[in-house]
Amino acid sequence: MKIAFTAPMKPLDHPVPSGDRTMGRLIVRALESLGHEVTVASRFRAWRKDGSDTIQQQVRDNALAEAERVASDWEQTGYRPDLFLTYHLYHKAPDWIGPALADRFDLPYAIVEASRAPKRQTGDWAFGFAAADAALKRADAVAAIHNADLECLAAIVPHRNLSVLLPFLDAAPFLAASADAKPLAAAPLKLMAVGMMRDGDKQRSYEVLAAALNELRDTPWHLTIIGDGPMRAQVEALFPPDRTTFLGALEQDALAAQYARHDLLVWPAIREAFGLVLLEAQAAGLGVIAGDTFGVPDIVLDGETGLLSPEGDVGALAANLGKVLGTPSLADELGAAAREHILNVHTLEAGAARLNALIEKAKRNHLTARTSDTA
Known part of the structure; x- marks a missing residue:
């Protein structure tokens, strides 16, 4: 046709x-x-x-x-x-x-x-x-x-x-990057966030994420942030430099490799239609901690492939993340279910x-x- x-x-x-x-x-x-x-x-x-x-x-x-x-x-x-x-x-x-x-x-x-x-x-x-x-x-x-x-x-x-x-999504690069058996998650969990650094909803997502992590400052974790944009300096100032790695914007192959090296994707998803990165992360075998926004619950199964909290609710986001930080094996369970979910529904x-x-x-x-x- x-x-x-x-x-x-x-x-x-x-x-x-x-x-x-x-x-x-x-x-x-x-x-x-x-x-x-x-x-x-x-x-x-x-x-x-x-x-x-x-x-x-x-x-x-x-x-x-x-x-x-x-x-x-x-x-x-x-x-x-x-x-x-x-x-x-x-x-x-x-x-x-x-x-x-x-x-x-x-x-x-x-x-x-x-x-x-x-x-x-x-x-x-x-x-x-x-x-x-x-x-x-x-x-x-x-x-x-x-x-x-x-x-x-x-x-x-x-x-x-x-x-x-x-x-x-084209799940192949993300599935391939995580094809080898991933090491079991262990403290401190390797967290990951992916998002453009621009004014508005993206900046607000970073602010909510930083506030939630601040509530968990006494719990071991390390965060990698991937993304770039005009608000990068402001975003970097939100996070503790000793617990955060900034990698800038990455091409798909490099991004897929980073997903495979981490344990969990964390993203508040303020005003997100659905969030393509949430699909990518799940394809790479990562569970998702995110905001329950618009189409997010259509692609992240709450309690199965991730944990969702009300949009913009810092305390609820921190509580969900704290559940996984306190039980690293939960990250492995969410990640395995996430990968299967993508294979079944979102290829x-x-x-x-x-x-x-x-x-x-x-x-x-x-x-x-x-x-x-x-x-």
Whole structure:
């Protein structure tokens, strides 16, 4: 099947690494692994940090101009996809291009990772909210990336069009890095945190983590932090230098090797959609201590592959971590279950199967709607 693809939140070749960019690339890779021909129809980025009618109207005008450019190119070259797929749509990153091209060429239209925040229906983001809703109404199939988004999406997306497409990863590098039998965990546990060092939610996660570890200062542990960014100096100042190692940003192979050398991933996950690093760590055989945020409980099984605490609750996070620090064998139990969980649910192959089901649903629903319109 020929699939036209766009990512209004962040293009696949954006220079700044993120879980969002990685997930977009994984979606394309998974589809191609099934023999689909995926073409990036546009690199247009609709996302804006600030919202207003004026800003969003200008983005819309530019997006529609881009849609016209793509349509003209398709008509000149004779290219016609079988489906249009948009990755990650919400009020800050509406999709005008997908609906415009789907209407013009009578294509099934599918969205992966849609979210909806009704409180944005008024205020600075009202224009973007309405535009995202319009795309959701036009879509023939919509997939949330976690169950927490379903209720808000169900208010605008028909049940037959709506599903959850759990996130996935290429687990192979992380499985391979930990293929050899890991030494049993022993005090002091080797803890690991992975995250970009930028202002906002990431900085807040580091602050919560530092506060939780401070409550455990009389318990032996060592923390390795992987990540970089404009807030690095501020992040480094939060942690005791004699118990913390900073490695900066690492490429995938080096990151996989570090997971395999540690006992436990610890991350508060403030406002995280799901946290790709939580999948990576589990694939490498690490249990997870994290915040119970949005899609985190969809990928970390509380009490089985990790221990989850209320988002931002320093005391609860420290208590969960303290349980494992006091019983190192629990780290081994969580890690073994985590690796098995990834193999069963979150591999690239499992993601490809879920994506294939989504596009088949979009095709069926589009055909049904078209038949109804002509009846």
